[in-house]
Amino acid sequence: MDALFNPRSIAVIGASKTPGKIGHAILTNIVKYGFRGRVYPVNPKYDEIEDLKCYPTVLDIPDEIDLAIIVIPAEQVPKAVGEAGAKGAKVAVVISSGFKEAGRADLEESLLEYARKYNIRILGPNIFGLCYTPKRLNATFGPQDVIPGSIALVSQSGALGIALMGWTIVEKVGLSALISLGNKADIDDADLLEWLRDDPNTSVILIYLEGVKDGRRFMEEARKTSVKKPVIVIKAGKTRRGMQAVASHTGSLAGMDSVYNAAFEQSGVLRAGSLEEAFDWARLFSTKKVSKGENTIIITNGGGVGVLATDACEELGVKLLDPTEDLKREFMAYMPPFGSPRNPVDITGQATHVEFEGAIDVVIRKDIINNIIVLYCQTAVADPIKLAEVLIKANKSTDKPIVAAMIGGEKVSEAMDILKREGFPVYPTPERAVSSMAAMIKWSMKRRVLEEKIG
Amino acid sequence: MDALFNPRSIAVIGASKTPGKIGHAILTNIVKYGFRGRVYPVNPKYDEIEDLKCYPTVLDIPDEIDLAIIVIPAEQVPKAVGEAGAKGAKVAVVISSGFKEAGRADLEESLLEYARKYNIRILGPNIFGLCYTPKRLNATFGPQDVIPGSIALVSQSGALGIALMGWTIVEKVGLSALISLGNKADIDDADLLEWLRDDPNTSVILIYLEGVKDGRRFMEEARKTSVKKPVIVIKAGKTRRGMQAVASHTGSLAGMDSVYNAAFEQSGVLRAGSLEEAFDWARLFSTKKVSKGENTIIITNGGGVGVLATDACEELGVKLLDPTEDLKREFMAYMPPFGSPRNPVDITGQATHVEFEGAIDVVIRKDIINNIIVLYCQTAVADPIKLAEVLIKANKSTDKPIVAAMIGGEKVSEAMDILKREGFPVYPTPERAVSSMAAMIKWSMKRRVLEEKIG
Structure with a gap:
C-alpha cells in the first residue's frame, strides 16, 4: 500500500x-x-x-x-x-x-x-486517480493546484470527488490525500483507513460512501482509526429511495441504514448529515486538536448570534459552562457595564479586537474551560482583519479547540479567507461553528472510550 | 405606515x-x-x-x-x-x-x-435604521451599496441585522426592505407584515425573531400574509438556555418554543433551522414562483450527488415522481446508454449543457411535473457558464420552481455568481437545494389550505 x-x-x-x-x-x-x-x-x-x-x-x-x-x-x-x-x-x-x-x-x-x-x-x-500532497503527487485528471493540508478525502463517487477537488481549492481546504475508489475491485475504504491512520500527514479522514463490501472489516479498521484520528463519513443511500438510487448508480447494494448507523456509532465514526457538514467538521479536525472535556464558552459581540449559538449548543449537546462569580469578574474587564459575563459572554458591539483578545485569553488560561466558540458580527469598531490575527495567534497558543463564526461584508470575507488559509476553522454562521465543535467534542470523548476498550 | x-x-x-x-x-x-x-x-x-x-x-x-x-x-x-x-x-x-x-x-x-x-x-x-430599495432609501448606518431585490429582512437584533446587511452584498442577495426593530416600543413585526404583504416589491419576508409582544396579532397578520407571500422566521431562543440568553440580551421573555411552533404551523409561517437555511429558502422565494404540486424531478450529471439529493428529498418529504415509460424514453434522448432515465435522471458525466437543456426542457413541457432540481458536478465537457445560461433561460420560460446545486472549482464559482446576480436560486450542495425546494412546496401547499379557510 x-x-x-x-x-x-x-x-x-x-x-x-x-x-x-x-x-x-x-x-x-x-x-x-x-x-x-x-x-x-x-x-x-x-x-x-x-x-x-x-x-x-x-x-x-x-x-x-x-x-x-x-x-x-x-x-x-x-x-x-x-x-x-x-x-x-x-x-x-x-x-x-x-x-x-x-x-x-x-x-x-x-x-x-x-x-x-x-x-x-x-x-x-x-476512478479519477489519486493525490498525495506531501509527495507532490497529483495523479488525477482533476484540477492541478490542490492545496496541501491534512484532510484525506476518499470518494466512492468519481464525479462528486473530482468536483469536490475543485471546490476545496476555491474554499481553501487543505488536503493530504484524495483517493477515488470507484468500483473497489480490490483496494477499499478499509485498506485506506489502515494506511491513513498511521500517516503523520493526515489528521482527519473524510469518506463519501455508498456501500461497503466487508462491513465487519470496515468497522474494525474504522474503530482502530478513530482512536488515532477522526473518521467522518457521508453515507449516501440513507433512505429507501436513496438506496434504490445507489443501486441504479453503482449496481452495489447500499444495505439498511440503521445497520450502518449502529456500526458507525460503535466504531466511533462521525456520520455527517450533509456534504457541507462533513467539510465543516473536517476543517476543525485539521487543526489536529483534541478536546479535553465538555466545558464550552461562547464569546460574542452580538446578542442575537449568541442566542442562535446557544440554541445550537443545546440541540447538539454542547455543554455551556456556567461561569463562577470569579470568572465573571475576569470577563467583565473586557466589556461595558451593559455586557453579559454569563455564557454566552457578550462583550457587546462596542468590543474591538482588543476586548475579543482579552476575553479569549481568559478562556485559554482557565483549566476548567475546554472549548471556545467565538462569534463576530461586523461592526465599525472591531476590525475583522485584526480579529483574524487575534484568532490565529490564540489558536497557536493553546491546545484547546477554537472555532469562530463571522458575519458581515467584503472585509469579513477577506478576514475569513485569511483564517482559512491559516487553517483556522471559521464559518459563516453560528450554527455551523457549533456543529463543528459538537463533532469535535463527540469524537474526543468517544476516542477515550475506544482507547480504554482497546487498552 | x-x-x-x-x-x-x-x-x-x-x-x-x-x-x-x-x-x-x-x-x-x-x-x-x-x-x-x-x-x-x-x-x-x-x-x-x-x-x-x-x-x-x-x-x-x-x-x-x-x-x-x-x-x-x-x-x-x-x-x-x-x-x-x-x-x-x-x-x-x-x-x-x-x-x-x-x-x-x-x-x-x-x-x-x-x-x-x-x-x-x-x-x-x-435600531440601526431601515432601508427600502425601491425608493433608494438607505436610512441605516450600515453598508451603502445594498443590492435591490425582493426579500424583506426584518431583524430584532441590531448587530446581526447590520452584519447580515453586509453579508447580503457579498452573497448577491437582493433586498426590497431591511428593517431593524430593536426595542419594538411601537411598530412591531405584525405592523410590518401588514404593510409588506401588500408591497408589490416584496416577494418574501424573512424575520429574525426573539420574541413577540402580542402573539395573537402576530399570528393573525402572519396568516394573512402567508396567503400572499411566504414568511420565514428564524426564532431564536428555541431551547431553555437559549431563552435565558434572550432574556439576558433583550430583557424580553422568549416564551415556550412549542407554543411558537404551533403558532407558526397554524399561520403558515416557515420556521428555518438556521440563518443559512432561512436565506437559502428566501433565495428561491424571491423568484416569486409558486409550486403547483408535489411532483419533483432531479436531473443530475453525477450519480453520487443524485443519491445525496434523493436522501434529502425523502427526509424532507419532497415527492420524487416515478417517470412513466414514455417519459423515460424522452429523457433517454439526452443521455448515453449507461445513463438512468429514472428519477434522479442521471444524464451522466458525459452530458454537456446541451443535454442538460434537453432534459430540463422535457421537465418543463410535462404538466405532470411541478418542480425541478438540477445538480451539476464540474466536468471538462459541461461548461458551468453555459449551464448557467441554460438555467437562467429555463427559469424565465416556466413558472415551475427550479433550483440548482453546483459543485466545483473557480469556474463553478463564477457561474454561481452569474446565477445569483440573475436571481436564480443556486446552492453549493445538493442538500441545500433540496431544503429550499422542500420549503417552496410546503408553503405552496399550505397557502392553498389557508386560502380555502379564508375564502
Missing part, C-alpha cells in the same frame, strides 16, 4: 500527447504538480511526451516501477496490469472505466486474476 | 458633519444611495451638511416632513419625537439607544407618551 502514496517511480500506461485526453491530463498533472520521483510515460505511439522519454510497454522501462497508472481501453487493462506486476509494480491505479459499472463484470474478474497472479494491488477501476 | 417606506421628505434629527458618527453615516447613506425625495439635516450646530442646508430644529424646516430619523442622546429623544409629530411627520425612526434595553424603561414610556400625543408612530428605539 505504501507504493500508492509514496512511489519512487511511476509508469503512466496510456499517457497521451493530445490535450483533452485523460492520459494527457494525468501525466501533465503529475509533472506540473511537481512529483518528487521518476515518471515514465508508456505508449507505443510516441517517443516522448512532455519532454519525458516514452516507452512502448512498461517492460521496456530501464528502471524499477513502484506504481502504474493505467489509462487505456478496458479490454487491454487486464494484460497491462499483468505486465506492470511482472515489472515489479506494487499497485496499479486503474483509471479506465468499462468494467462492472458498465455490465462487464467479466473484465473486472479478469483484471483481478492478473492482479493476483502478478501480485499487484488495484485501485479502481473507474 | 406608508410614510416609513415611501416618505416624500425626511428630516435627520442629529445629522452630523463628523465622519464616524452615526448621525453622519445615516445622512451620507441617505444621500449617496440616491433617495428619491427631499432630505433635511437637523442640528443647531451646523448651517449645512453634505451640501444640504441644516436646520436648528425640525420645526424650522420650510417643508412638510413625512419621516423623522432621530439620532440624538436618549434623554432628548422624547421631546424631539413630539416636535417631529407637531411638524406633521407620520413616523419617527429612533436610532438612539439608552432606553429599556439599558434599564431606562421610563425614557421609553416618555417617548411613547409624546408619540401618542403628537400622533406619530415609532420604529425602534435602539
Whole structure:
C-alpha cells in the first residue's frame, strides 16, 4: 500500500500527447504538480511526451516501477496490469472505466486474476486517480493546484470527488490525500483507513460512501482509526429511495441504514448529515486538536448570534459552562457595564479586537474551560482583519479547540479567507461553528472510550 | 405606515458633519444611495451638511416632513419625537439607544407618551435604521451599496441585522426592505407584515425573531400574509438556555418554543433551522414562483450527488415522481446508454449543457411535473457558464420552481455568481437545494389550505 502514496517511480500506461485526453491530463498533472520521483510515460505511439522519454510497454522501462497508472481501453487493462506486476509494480491505479459499472463484470474478474497472479494491488477501476500532497503527487485528471493540508478525502463517487477537488481549492481546504475508489475491485475504504491512520500527514479522514463490501472489516479498521484520528463519513443511500438510487448508480447494494448507523456509532465514526457538514467538521479536525472535556464558552459581540449559538449548543449537546462569580469578574474587564459575563459572554458591539483578545485569553488560561466558540458580527469598531490575527495567534497558543463564526461584508470575507488559509476553522454562521465543535467534542470523548476498550 | 417606506421628505434629527458618527453615516447613506425625495439635516450646530442646508430644529424646516430619523442622546429623544409629530411627520425612526434595553424603561414610556400625543408612530428605539430599495432609501448606518431585490429582512437584533446587511452584498442577495426593530416600543413585526404583504416589491419576508409582544396579532397578520407571500422566521431562543440568553440580551421573555411552533404551523409561517437555511429558502422565494404540486424531478450529471439529493428529498418529504415509460424514453434522448432515465435522471458525466437543456426542457413541457432540481458536478465537457445560461433561460420560460446545486472549482464559482446576480436560486450542495425546494412546496401547499379557510 505504501507504493500508492509514496512511489519512487511511476509508469503512466496510456499517457497521451493530445490535450483533452485523460492520459494527457494525468501525466501533465503529475509533472506540473511537481512529483518528487521518476515518471515514465508508456505508449507505443510516441517517443516522448512532455519532454519525458516514452516507452512502448512498461517492460521496456530501464528502471524499477513502484506504481502504474493505467489509462487505456478496458479490454487491454487486464494484460497491462499483468505486465506492470511482472515489472515489479506494487499497485496499479486503474483509471479506465468499462468494467462492472458498465455490465462487464467479466473484465473486472479478469483484471483481478492478473492482479493476483502478478501480485499487484488495484485501485479502481473507474476512478479519477489519486493525490498525495506531501509527495507532490497529483495523479488525477482533476484540477492541478490542490492545496496541501491534512484532510484525506476518499470518494466512492468519481464525479462528486473530482468536483469536490475543485471546490476545496476555491474554499481553501487543505488536503493530504484524495483517493477515488470507484468500483473497489480490490483496494477499499478499509485498506485506506489502515494506511491513513498511521500517516503523520493526515489528521482527519473524510469518506463519501455508498456501500461497503466487508462491513465487519470496515468497522474494525474504522474503530482502530478513530482512536488515532477522526473518521467522518457521508453515507449516501440513507433512505429507501436513496438506496434504490445507489443501486441504479453503482449496481452495489447500499444495505439498511440503521445497520450502518449502529456500526458507525460503535466504531466511533462521525456520520455527517450533509456534504457541507462533513467539510465543516473536517476543517476543525485539521487543526489536529483534541478536546479535553465538555466545558464550552461562547464569546460574542452580538446578542442575537449568541442566542442562535446557544440554541445550537443545546440541540447538539454542547455543554455551556456556567461561569463562577470569579470568572465573571475576569470577563467583565473586557466589556461595558451593559455586557453579559454569563455564557454566552457578550462583550457587546462596542468590543474591538482588543476586548475579543482579552476575553479569549481568559478562556485559554482557565483549566476548567475546554472549548471556545467565538462569534463576530461586523461592526465599525472591531476590525475583522485584526480579529483574524487575534484568532490565529490564540489558536497557536493553546491546545484547546477554537472555532469562530463571522458575519458581515467584503472585509469579513477577506478576514475569513485569511483564517482559512491559516487553517483556522471559521464559518459563516453560528450554527455551523457549533456543529463543528459538537463533532469535535463527540469524537474526543468517544476516542477515550475506544482507547480504554482497546487498552 | 406608508410614510416609513415611501416618505416624500425626511428630516435627520442629529445629522452630523463628523465622519464616524452615526448621525453622519445615516445622512451620507441617505444621500449617496440616491433617495428619491427631499432630505433635511437637523442640528443647531451646523448651517449645512453634505451640501444640504441644516436646520436648528425640525420645526424650522420650510417643508412638510413625512419621516423623522432621530439620532440624538436618549434623554432628548422624547421631546424631539413630539416636535417631529407637531411638524406633521407620520413616523419617527429612533436610532438612539439608552432606553429599556439599558434599564431606562421610563425614557421609553416618555417617548411613547409624546408619540401618542403628537400622533406619530415609532420604529425602534435602539435600531440601526431601515432601508427600502425601491425608493433608494438607505436610512441605516450600515453598508451603502445594498443590492435591490425582493426579500424583506426584518431583524430584532441590531448587530446581526447590520452584519447580515453586509453579508447580503457579498452573497448577491437582493433586498426590497431591511428593517431593524430593536426595542419594538411601537411598530412591531405584525405592523410590518401588514404593510409588506401588500408591497408589490416584496416577494418574501424573512424575520429574525426573539420574541413577540402580542402573539395573537402576530399570528393573525402572519396568516394573512402567508396567503400572499411566504414568511420565514428564524426564532431564536428555541431551547431553555437559549431563552435565558434572550432574556439576558433583550430583557424580553422568549416564551415556550412549542407554543411558537404551533403558532407558526397554524399561520403558515416557515420556521428555518438556521440563518443559512432561512436565506437559502428566501433565495428561491424571491423568484416569486409558486409550486403547483408535489411532483419533483432531479436531473443530475453525477450519480453520487443524485443519491445525496434523493436522501434529502425523502427526509424532507419532497415527492420524487416515478417517470412513466414514455417519459423515460424522452429523457433517454439526452443521455448515453449507461445513463438512468429514472428519477434522479442521471444524464451522466458525459452530458454537456446541451443535454442538460434537453432534459430540463422535457421537465418543463410535462404538466405532470411541478418542480425541478438540477445538480451539476464540474466536468471538462459541461461548461458551468453555459449551464448557467441554460438555467437562467429555463427559469424565465416556466413558472415551475427550479433550483440548482453546483459543485466545483473557480469556474463553478463564477457561474454561481452569474446565477445569483440573475436571481436564480443556486446552492453549493445538493442538500441545500433540496431544503429550499422542500420549503417552496410546503408553503405552496399550505397557502392553498389557508386560502380555502379564508375564502
